[in-house]
Amino acid sequence: MNHSRLLLSLSLSCCAALTQAADKIPVYQDETKPMAERVEDALSRMTTQEKINMIHAQGKFSSPGVPRLGIPDLWMSDGPHGVRAEINWNDWGYSNRTNDSITAFPALTALAATWNPQLSFDYGNAIAEEALYREKDVMLGPGVNIYRTPLNGRNFEYMGEDPYLASVLVVPYIKGMQQNGVAASVKHFALNNQELWRGHIDVNISDRALHEIYLPAFKSAIIDGDSWTIMGSYNKIRGQHACHNELMLNKILKGDWGFKGVVMTDWGGAHDTREAALNGLDLEMGSYTNGLTSESEFTTDDYYMARPYLKMIEKGEVPMSTLDDKARRMLRLNFLTAMKRNKPLGSVATPEHYAVAENIGNEAIVLLKNEAPSKNASPLLPLSPDVKSILVVGDNATRDLMKGGGSSELKVKDNINPLAGLRSIYGDKVRYAQGYRAGRPMYSNVENITDAVQDSLRKEAVDMARDAEVVLFVGGLNKNHQQDCEGGDRVDMSLPYGQPELIKALRAVNPNVIVVLLSGNAVDMAWSKDIPAVLQGWYLGSMAGKSIANVISGKVNPSGKLPFSFPVRLEDNGAHHFGTISYPGDSIRQEYLEDILVGYRWHDTKKIPAFYPFGYGLSYTTFEYGKPVASAKTINESESLSITIPVKNTGKVDGKETVQLYIGDDKASVLRPIKELKGFDKVSLAPGEEKTVTFTVKPDDLKFYDEANASWKAEPGKFRAYIGSSSTDIRATVPFELK
Ligand code: BGC
Secondary structure, X not given: OOHHHHHHHHHHHHHHXXXXXXXXXXXXXXOOOOHHHHHHHHHHHOOHHHHHHHOEOOEOOEEOOEXXXXXXXXXXXXXXXXXXXXXXXXXXXXXXXXXXXEOOOOOHHHHHHHOOHHHHHHHHHHHHHHHHHOOOXXXXXXXXXXXXXXXXXXXXXXXXXXXXXXXXXXXXXHHHHHOOOOEEEEEEEOOOOOOOOOOOOEEEOOHHHHHHHHOHHHHHHHHOOOOOXXXXXXXXXXXXXXXXXXXXXXXXXXXXXXXXXXXXXXXXXXXOHHHHHHOOOOEEOOOOOEOOOEOOOOOHHHOOOOHHHHHHHHXXXXXXXXXXXXXXXXXXXXXXOOOOOOOOOOOXXXXXXXXXXXXHHHHHOEEEEEOOOOOOOOOOOOOOOOOOOEEEEOHHHOOOOOOOOOOOOOOEOXXXXXXXXXXXXHHHHEEEEOOOOOOOOOOOOOOOOOHHHHXXXXXXXXXXXXXXXXXXXXXXXXXXOOOOOOOOOOOOOOOOOOHHHHHHHXXXXXXXXXXXXXXXXXXXXXXXXXXXXXXXXXXXXXXXXXXXXXXXXXXXXXXXXXXXOEOOOHHHOHHHHOOOOOOOOOOOEEEOOOOOOOOHHHHHHOXXXXXXXXXXOEOOOOEEEOOOEEOOOEEOOOOOEEEEEXXXXXXXXXXXXXXXEEEEEOOOOOOOOOOEEEEEEEEEEOOOOEEEEEEEEOHHHHOEEEOOOOEEEOOOEEEEEEEEOOXXXXXXXXXXXXX
């Protein structure tokens, strides 16, 4: 038990004794009293200094409570895929404890690929149980920045390119987590869509793109998910840092959305005391202590929201009410989490948590391709248990992919890697060759690995591939700098470390090549033309190898669907179409020139086909869509439309299909995407079974953000509902009219 918790429990039991004597405990400690009353009571007992103490960090991941009043410190941890190992008090070193290994859950791109809100709830709940065990009050996640470019080093921590999909999935994650008395911190608010120059790049964007694309997932997290905290982003937005941004925090978040919780900085995201005081920031974390650029013997009293803020208040330069508002929010957060009395104790790395991780992995893996390697042969997948020999090739088959990547890196208790997972099913029929070397985690993409080393690894793998019945290549990206990693972007879209050449060389000696890509980003797929089977396997955490082996062996029928598009070439992605000012900017400013046409909205509207489209994913069975039936042909602006469609499993094995609903406005006074996701339903079907899926098209689903009036608007006229198995595989279209 840490010091402040001990204090709390002593003071609470002490108070309990007093209660019996005086029959009264202080209002702020009385959980039967309304929250607002408790907060006001505590605030009225606090000194100005105590309020100041509460709104900035005291160590890397902790902020002070009010020891005098028995209000405990707050403890935080990254986020978002598991509870991070303990970090030193005031530097970034790990504290080398032996009791902080945990379950690594699949990365959020993988969660998004499940299209399954129940799994998102299970995820949030399980992670909170681990957080409780580790005595954390706030988990720094989930992340919902929109996937704008395949080069963003942190896409793997987010939920893809579509605001509706991310909105639907972020809410249950937060609810599952917060039901345990652990706060979520949805991040990074907002427009942190690249890592390059993330600390200062000034993002300029239209109101429409902001409201239609980049804000909806945050809005759902706040309004529907009731996230108790939110983390600002590092970048600037229209000239002002996001962590103390008048428009984003005061106007939109706290004004329009009525956010009651705590806005915290990203670590080191504060830059100015006056703006921090006035523009909606509540908690300053991670600033350095020596002139705010590096660590020193100075203390966190030097933070922007510490001594300098106190001085401004004392001089009357900013009103006391700004500080009271921040302290109120911090107290509320504290009462909901650290000071909450009846909290479970939590648990870590349990069979239940491993089952959650495995289930998410099972439903996340996307079958991109499954063809017969030659005429008259059958598709390679699922791979029969009777297969005689499998050669597994690739660094990612054995690599610890929880290491590296930045703040989301995890120290896992157990880790079943792909090679181990495959061996648990196919036993000693499995041989392994590394094939290529990727270098140590966290190190540069171009670590000194000589051609001679790569050549000899490749030769060894190709020689072994000649004698194998099947070659299973496990590659992709990893968590090294300029791969899927915080603090830098990828330099291009290619598969690194000579993997395309290696795959081609393997294919030249053996037609039965299956490729499993582990990444949180789209990669160039030109190499895959002659490869019969390809799976997108994400980063699946502790149970990655199990889920991958489940799908490869057919124990699980794949049902994942891509949460973002794979462009053919980088230039085919909207953000890259307009040159460097659009991405990555000129190092000071950038303009989001593709505007609302992000991801499939761009591919569809500009008729630039993706290599693999948004929403795409195959199965070992087939699904037939019947005729859709709509409740009306015409609706008015307050009516909903109901559309039903039968879906049947026409194959031989059980399967799950995500039926997707997109809406398009045939003609509008503004540019609108051809269609936008507005509903989906994942149905489980036995062979021959048919189920009817029902969608409700609500009035809001027809609207765009009208910049002139700063409000949402639907224009009367013809619309179309598209129902399909992906954003391009549309199986039925339902025209209707808005009167
Ligand atoms: C990251 C955040 C993270 C924080 C604390 C920052 O660098 O951007 O996502 O939560 O560090 O580790």
